[in-house]
Amino acid sequence: MAPKTKPAEAVVSEDDVSMNDELVGDSPSNDDPHNPARMAFGEQRIRILPGSSDTAASFEFKGEDHTLGNALRYIIMKNPKVEFCGYSIPHPSEDLMNIRIQTYEGTAVEALEKGLDDLSDLCDVVEEKFIEARDEYGTPMET
């Protein structure tokens, strides 16, 4: 469990700047400091709720809703190491979304991380296939 030993000071934004630099070119408006999608990188939006253990944890996401909640739930449930995954929006007037993960093996944090990776991979395939299909459609067909 290497990540556990990470000091709390790592939360400072020093890290974020370097991470942001890696993303240049990926974001449509990476030089826009007020873009909310961009600002999402700068702030800490996930926290583990009290009462969580390594293999069973609830995560609280700020500023996320069913859009990510359900997609992430689906992809995490696809992980065979995961015993249970569910999401909820505890109150409609709070901009918070909770995800509960229980695992058979590995930690809940690892399962969440794998979920985010898998979802991102899925997006790559969807993008690639859409462009492919669109190019194919765009080619003039004999009428």
Place this chain on the structure above:
Amino acid sequence: MLQSFRLTRNGGEGSGQWTKISCRRLLQEPMRLTILVEARGGLTNGLSAASDWLAQFLRDADLRDFLKSIKKKIIGINSETVTNVTSTDFPGHWPGEDNSWSLDSFRNTFKINIHNNDPLDSSFSLVGIDAAVANAFRRIMIAEIPSVAIEAVFVHNNTSVIQDEVLCQRLGLVPFQGGKEGIQEFLKWHPRKKDDGMNTVVEEEEEENTKFDYNTIILSLKITCTRNKEAERGERDPLKAYHNAHVYARDIQFKPFGRQEQYFSGEDAIRPTNPDILVAKLRPGQCIDIDMHAFKGVGSDHAKFSPVATASYRLLPTITIMKPILGKDAEKFARCFPQGVIGLEKVTKKEAQRKGSGYEGHEGENKAVVVDPMKDTVSRECLRHEEFEGKVKLGRIRDHFIFSVESVGQWESDALFLESVKVLKMKCAALKQNLQTMNR
């Protein structure tokens, strides 16, 4: 050497869904069996119709599983109920099935077909994806892709009967379009101050010095209603009797400043997408004098920022004819569906000769066949008639999403979908970084 059993069948048990199924087994590879299915209305449609009939001949467990998996994809639609609604493709759900996430198998099974791709209206199918993800794309298109709309309105004068706040609300909802490069690349976000929670408000004190050519579009509406001297005496039509009796969206003027001339001139000028939107009505002597500032925003903040008119999906319908529907019934059956869904074909001599097919003695009569289930609206009309009872099954394919995206004008409709994929990816990236810096 290609040998051994071959089973071929045309038509099948009264169904018009699949036209031909043939199986081949190579002697050297006894575990491999090739099934060729020619089907009408899509392969899944044909296979699902054929699967029951086919399954009885198969000893091969893998094949039966394959056929079962096709059946599993179908949501049953009965006259008053639905069945088999939730997706169950998760590890541990079915004995002997893996179902864990695999990028390769996703890549192999996932398909996109584009049906229509106009700048303001596109339609395409995503096949082999879960509702959770398809819905995420839909929600992102509606609420999380930025577009420009009027956010601040300065009312210098408004003597019309429409109240200031109502007029401002109406102006906010008017959709604008302009040079895509300018809107998407050049235009940046206007700064917003963070509230205590996640609600954001514009920073009041800084308002004056946060508006620049790269984040604010200035528009103005200055219009006065006057009498038309040339109008006939006693003219009752206000549009003829007065000038500017109606204020339309096209009366809104774009005031470029700074570098905006570069990006928004000529064809690319900021203008209302629909110039004929009626904003207000005036009578002689009344006037409206308003300046407006438009910013970038997202639909989750206000619907006026949503870049789509609609972004929706539906599941591909399936229609399975279980027993032959013939003659007058077939015509009535076709009328239960939108045009082009059900076709009529003549029963062939071969079909009429086959015992147990239900076609015996009906050679030359019309039979109902499924031509294009995609056009169906799943009205369930055919389930209301006694004569079709037990002869037809309706359903929808759980992982076939037919998207329809209508853009309001700031984005190309296909670019909207690609942008939604990008936004979801960015969300994942941002949260992954969050996860690393999380206190645990």
